[in-house]
Amino acid sequence: MSESKAYISESEVQQFRAEGYLIVRGLFGTEEVEEIKTEFMQLHQAGPVERLFHPVPEDQANGDILKQYPRFMHPHRVNELSMRYMIHPRVMHVLHDLFGEEALAAQSMFYYKPPGARGQALHQDNFYLLVEPGTCIAAWTSVDRSDEDNGGLYIVPRTHEETIQCPNEADPSVSFTTHEVVVPDGCKPVPVILEPGDVLFFNGNVIHGSYPNTSKDRFRRSFICHYTGVSTTKISNFYSPLYTEDGTAIHDIEHNGSGGPCGEEYAVMGPH
Numbered sequence: 001m002s003e004s005k006a007y008i009s010e011s012e013v014q015q016f017r018a019e020g021y022l023i024v025r026g027l028f029g030t031e032e033v034e035e036i037k038t039e040f041m042q043l044h045q046a047g048p049v050e051r052l053f054h055p056v057p058e059d060q061a062n063g064d065i066l067k068q069y070p071r072f073m074h075p076h077r078v079n080e081l082s083m084r085y086m087i088h089p090r091v092m093h094v095l096h097d098l099f100g101e102e103a104l105a106a107q108s109m110f111y112y113k114p115p116g117a118r119g120q121a122l123h124q125d126n127f128y129l130l131v132e133p134g135t136c137i138a139a140w141t142s143v144d145r146s147d148e149d150n151g152g153l154y155i156v157p158r159t160h161e162e163t164i165q166c167p168n169e170a171d172p173s174v175s176f177t178t179h180e181v182v183v184p185d186g187c188k189p190v191p192v193i194l195e196p197g198d199v200l201f202f203n204g205n206v207i208h209g210s211y212p213n214t215s216k217d218r219f220r221r222s223f224i225c226h227y228t229g230v231s232t233t234k235i236s237n238f239y240s241p242l243y244t245e246d247g248t249a250i251h252d253i254e255h256n257g258s259g260g261p262c263g264e265e266y267a268v269m270g271p272h
């Protein structure tokens with residue numbers, strides 16, 4: 001892409017720069033969202049995929065619904081639809097405007113988050129991606145309506161100006177991940193209410209996470225991808241290769257094994 005197409009306005013870019021996030025309403029239409037949902041429900045039916053997806057039957061889940069419906073990591077590595085939506089031109093155009101340069105895709109994920117599922121404690125994405133220079137950006141596509149009751153995302157506005165923290169231990173009764181960062185004084189997590197097809201973009205230093213799905217019968221499915229700008233020189237090796245908007249894989253990016261703010265012991269960090 002030689003130049004960005006203006007799917008978002010200059011004031012939206014300014015809002016992203018000021019707040020650390022931007023919601024683009026209806027970036028995907030109903031049929032597109034249905035296509036994503038149907039595909040991932042079929043993938044769930046089809047069962048485990050080595051290294052990427054490990055659902056277990058109910059009788060092996062020990063009452064943890066997330067064992068039956070874990071997140072699917074990097075589906076773009078095995079699934080054409082995921083690759084197509086990860087590098088969808090509308091998403092890549094918005095990212096181009098937000099990065100101020102061409103975007104490269106680093107990761108895709110799908111969260112099923114059924115009723116009763118735990119959340120993911122507050123964290124910062126670039127702790128894991130270790131993008132340098134700068135940071136990554138997430139595109140979080142809501143597949144169901146996402147709100148406080150079904151475990152929707154919370155973000156802490158303006159924390160994109162914060163440095164990356166070395167996290168504390170999270171409470172395992174409410175979070176399926178083990179890390180939790182501290183909310184800075186004067187800031188607070190706010191719920192992001194999204195309808196199917198809305199996409200939340202946020203800076204990789206922004207503190208965000210989610211709480212359990214306390215609804216009776218509402219899944220909170222989301223397709224979540226992370227990106228870097230084309231001038232990125234280093235990233236954690238878990239996220240390599242990167243993909244350009246036309247799907248070309250870039251393998252020759254330097255592996256960032258620094259371990260980030262926790263030091264060298266974290267150099268073998270896995271996914272977040």
Ligand SMILES: O=C(O)CCC(=O)C(=O)O
Pocket residue numbers: 111119120125138151152153208209210222224
């Ligand atoms: O969707 C969630 O509950 C958390 C996702 C998230 O924090 C992430 O992808 O970084």
